[in-house]
Amino acid sequence: MKKSLGQFLSQAQTDGLFRQLAPVSRRNKGQVTIKNRIYFDFSSNDYLGLAHDKTLKKHAEAALEKHGFGATGSRLLSGDSNLIHQLETAIAKFKQKPAALVFNSGYQANIGIISTLYTPQDAIFADRLCHASILDGIKLSGAEIFRFKHNDTAHLETLLKKHRSQAKNALIVTESIFSMDGDCAPLKKLVALKNKYNTWLMTDEAHATGLFGARGSGLCEALNLSAEIELIMGTFSKALGGFGAYLACDETTKDYLINRCRSFIYSTALPHPVIAWNLAAINLVPSLTKKRSHLQKISAHFRSKCQSLGLNVLGETQITPIILGKTNRAVKTAKALQKRGYWVLPIRYPTVPQDAARLRLSLCADHSLKMLDLFIQDLECLI
Numbered sequence: 001m002k003k004s005l006g007q008f009l010s011q012a013q014t015d016g017l018f019r020q021l022a023p024v025s026r027r028n029k030g031q032v033t034i035k036n037r038i039y040f041d042f043s044s045n046d047y048l049g050l051a052h053d054k055t056l057k058k059h060a061e062a063a064l065e066k067h068g069f070g071a072t073g074s075r076l077l078s079g080d081s082n083l084i085h086q087l088e089t090a091i092a093k094f095k096q097k098p099a100a101l102v103f104n105s106g107y108q109a110n111i112g113i114i115s116t117l118y119t120p121q122d123a124i125f126a127d128r129l130c131h132a133s134i135l136d137g138i139k140l141s142g143a144e145i146f147r148f149k150h151n152d153t154a155h156l157e158t159l160l161k162k163h164r165s166q167a168k169n170a171l172i173v174t175e176s177i178f179s180m181d182g183d184c185a186p187l188k189k190l191v192a193l194k195n196k197y198n199t200w201l202m203t204d205e206a207h208a209t210g211l212f213g214a215r216g217s218g219l220c221e222a223l224n225l226s227a228e229i230e231l232i233m234g235t236f237s238k239a240l241g242g243f244g245a246y247l248a249c250d251e252t253t254k255d256y257l258i259n260r261c262r263s264f265i266y267s268t269a270l271p272h273p274v275i276a277w278n279l280a281a282i283n284l285v286p287s288l289t290k291k292r293s294h295l296q297k298i299s300a301h302f303r304s305k306c307q308s309l310g311l312n313v314l315g316e317t318q319i320t321p322i323i324l325g326k327t328n329r330a331v332k333t334a335k336a337l338q339k340r341g342y343w344v345l346p347i348r349y350p351t352v353p354q355d356a357a358r359l360r361l362s363l364c365a366d367h368s369l370k371m372l373d374l375f376i377q378d379l380e381c382l383i
Ligand SMILES: *Cc1c(COP(=O)(O)O)cnc(C)c1O
Pocket: 105, 106, 107, 108, 110, 131, 133, 175, 179, 204, 206, 207, 235, 236, 237, 244, 245
């Protein structure tokens, strides 16, 4: 056994695909400290800089003092609390859906929701770039999977035409903002297709929650489509600086999941301070319009600067991936940028397709135009 593990690891090293952890001693205000060196941080999903927010810390501390840390059990046993019900009421309102259910993480939410609602008689049509947790949920469900080309609604329609009628229930699933490409799903067209072919639609708003729409609830809100999308999933772990995830849906779906969803039933509930943090963050986010518009402004500026260097930069959001192709090129460029004081990580196979290795630069509200311009100057010297 150990020998085959060793063989895998040495092959990964040869291919530039060996992954290592990099312990951080501090991460705040767009900077990160690793082994006593401070870097500008381009790797974090803390898009609004909330992970150190003073008000949110106070709410978490107060909950710690009042309720203690651990939930003491799963929600159907001893772990249910008022706080988590308050959080669900707040999310339902925030996401403009009748109900919401909290999950312990985005990964647990996606595998649980999809595998509980769908069966081997069903068909699931998934964008080719959907997150691993969505794909794992589909595998667990046993439903037949059809993957459509990224954001290609014509290809999706071809697949629906051919395969929808054989299935009992069907689902179209996508991320609303794509985590590795930084672009938006064509939600309006997806809603039209789900109506035409009688399927449900599920969106994963992990990278949109906090950032899009007038109240910052996500892309479904921004496009005024919340009422038409049956399953709106999202996380507290990115722009909200918290931890855990949610599904916003109708009451019946929520009750069904409480009764059947294994990743919900067989896991201890979130700790009280985490729930209090998430609740305070949901209440805070609608007021953060300035941070959202700053982030949009610097993202557009940064993207156009990269393009003027002739770089292949994807997307249209705070996630700005620079495609470098070969794994080794991405690894080398990331290392050189790290030497110059920028914490940039290469994203490679199997997270992204082979030969689409990239630098994934996450911009956040704590970044300034000045710092981004310095980064562009340094990048220009390296490519
Ligand atoms: C991060 C992420 C998840 C997983 O969420 P966690 O709370 O980190 O488990 C799910 N879907 C997408 C698109 C993500 O980016």
